[in-house]
Amino acid sequence: MSNATDSDDGTDEPDAETAPEAAPDADHEIPVPLRDNLHAIVEELVNHEGLLVALDFDGTLATIERRPDEAAIPDRTREAVAALADHPNVAVAVVSGRELADVRERVGLPDVSYAGNHGLEIQADEYEVHPTARDAEEDIARLCDLLRDELADVDGVIVENKGVTATVHHRLVDDESVPVVENAVEALVATRDDVRLTTGKDVLELRPAVEWDKGEAVRELYDELVPDGERWLPVYVGDDTTDEAAFSLLGEPGLGVKVGDDPGTEAPYRVADPESVRAVLTWLSDYGVGFLDADRRNVPVGTA
């Protein structure tokens, strides 16, 4: 028998002070593909004095949305990134194809470093732009104008001027019109020696033809953020083709984590989605950093 007063008098509800603790949060469980390799990961942590964690944004920290301006980092992920960055001997950087100011605003954490435009812009201690890229800004703007004119009749196409690079988004374009977009961009780039084309998930990107990519960005961040003479473990997490440059650079003993199931990656580890990325970050922050340099730190005093 039940009536409305049963629930109103509070007797059926656990008292706040005696309520059991919440079930273990899924955030505290390392995703299976990493858990299967936990021994190797812990060993790497033990063998390094610090941790540089470089993270892609779209598809890694934030779910990919229909329009690029809709992508947002969930609050819990932001908190996980902030908690990790707060540890001594840990540096966190967000490395995105977005314009640096854009990704920095979306992440919104002051204690994190940023690389925008695939690393052509970097802000660690101070803001730097690749010199050749800076010279290309006017050119990029002009190319954006040309493409907007040429693609004016294609519904859904977004030509985004990101300062030193440009992105043509075709996620919202009808399948049959995508080749129109691709052909227009390819034809335009073909006329230019100083601009190169890269592709990603539903995007075409125009960049100045400098040898610079997310791998170079991670190398630069490592040089700037890791104290001289120390060995830190570089970790890179990303979901797209442009992230492969960073995975390749890390090699051994870097820890590359590919997000999603796209085939063909240099990354030795995979997780499913941005939620799993958050779980990895939380695990690193709550447990992983505790293994850093553990062998050396655990030498008992006075036994030397």
Ligand SMILES: [Mg+2]
């Ligand atoms: Mg991405």
